[in-house]
């Protein structure tokens with residue numbers, strides 16, 4: 127039977143791009159990654175060509191590509207999903223979203239979201255004073271809300287209340303009881319009626335990695351008795367009418383729709399009871415937590431979710447309506463604070479592969495002459511005789527023989543050359559075994575061999591810092607989709623893991639998405655000499671830009687904002703140069719001018735040499751460049 131030809135469909139299946147790409151990413155006939163920023167197939171563009179174009183303009187990898195059209199599309203998706211659910215269920219309130227600025231504060235990102243959200247009266251949520259300054263600086267629709275969440279001090283509250291006095295719809299969410307007297311004090315002083323929200327500490331919990339954000343031990347929110355206390359205080363001051371919002375947030379990336387339903391039930395009951403007590407709450411705010419299907423598996427696994435945006439909106443709307451009907455209270459206007467689901471898709475990080483660490487291959491096959499030490503003969507025997515019928519015991523033999531090889535070497539009985547031959551023979555056994563394990567004749571692979579492929583995997587080195595570009599992969603083992611952006615018409619020959627260029631041995635990726643599992647390595651192509659090989663990380667638009675850190679003083683990569691036009695063309699809307707060496711040095715308190723002069727003792731005229739001058743000239747050039755490798 128002739129070997130089946132490898133096609134771009136095979137590549138699409140291998141990398142699962144249809145599943146996690148959500149209509150935004152695909153592969154074109156050239157075998158390049160393609161982006162369709164509005165899910166409308168007549169508007170798509172070749173990402174490899176974008177990278178080539180930027181490279182010609184002098185913009186090196188690693189590169190953060192941002193697609194503002196994706197942001198606008200996400201804003202519309204969420205708002206339309208609620209609009210449709212409201213019509214479908216005959217819901218009597220409205221929906222109004224806010225974007226939580228902390229998910230990605232980058233100016234162009236927030237501005238695009240505000241622009242796209244204007245017709246939906248989309249607002250912003252701020253969790254700190256600088257974030258509130260951003261929110262207050264933007265031209266929101268007059269109906270749009272600015273929500274202040276998170277712990278607040280007096281000046282945060284003063285900022286919010288002055289903006290309120292100036293006519294902005296700024297709501298202060300009470301996260302803990304001590305904030306309430308402060309709000310009342312400043313409001314009285316400024317003679318302004320505050321807009322107050324109460325954050326409830328629900329018993330219902332989320333799912334996945336952020337499960338502990340809710341429940342009795344949660345960091346934020348008021349318990350039922352605190353809510354009652356707050357109501358009493360406000361009633362005494364005749365300020366009950368100021369309470370316009372009930373808020374909850376049970377954690378990010380909720381993977382299981384059932385958790386959302388139970389939180390909705392609990393929160394709507396609290397809302398209803400408060401309404402019946404005469405608190406005129408208008409908004410029920412369901413917080414964030416709307417997930418992103420990073421692996422495309424549509425499951426409750428932590429990098430996935432078992433529902434769509436439409437199902438989410440339908441469940442929120444339906445549950446609220448149902449419980450309000452039971453309780454016979456008016457239906458609230460619904461608010462939500464989706465961050466991750468709005469921004470995750472808009473960013474693609476492209477890195478170039480700069481090398482391969484290969485422990486297991488050597489250039490030559492070891493042929494024995496017969497004069498070698500006994501241990502090498504034994505390893506060669508294992509290599510030549512391992513088969514489907516005996517692989518388990520033969521592999522155990524090989525491991526014992528390798529241990530013995532190293533013991534003999536340490537005792538001084540073997541030469542460096544013998545040791546090298548022995549190690550090579552051992553890896554040959556492993557590779558033969560790997561072929562046996564992946565052959566169809568085996569029905570089941572014993573547990574003990576499952577790590578074998580991992581130790582055989584090639585390590586590709588990418589010109590990036592994991593800590594800067596995907597800190598959550600390091601910190602909480604979050605999975606992001608990874609695939610090459612070209613050569614997708616070629617069957618990948620390597621099974622690899624990825625290393626970054628930091629000196630930190632944690633700076634590596636050894637876990638990758640898979641529809642049914644988490645894989646330890648990813649099929650990639652063998653880099654060809656003289657030609658760049660680009661691998662991209664996807665769905666990094668939420669949290670990663672801001673959590674990213676300057677470990678090893680690798681700074682923010684170069685960045686380009688791309689708008690896709692008709693006829694497969696694109697426009698570079700905006701370029702942001704990555705952090706320079708100068709910038710990262712200043713961030714850790716060095717003065718690069720002084721630093722270039724060297725230590726004080728070497729600055730005297732007598733200490734000057736040609737080499738010292740040449741070094742100074744080099745440093746003067748280098749400080750203007752970005753921090754990554756120039757290959």
Ligand SMILES: *Cc1c(COP(=O)(O)O)cnc(C)c1O
Pocket residue numbers: 226228229275375377378379413414415416463464465466467
């Ligand atoms: C972080 C946060 C959000 C955003 O959550 P996502 O899961 O990213 O949608 C919303 N509301 C509050 C209060 C938050 O702290």
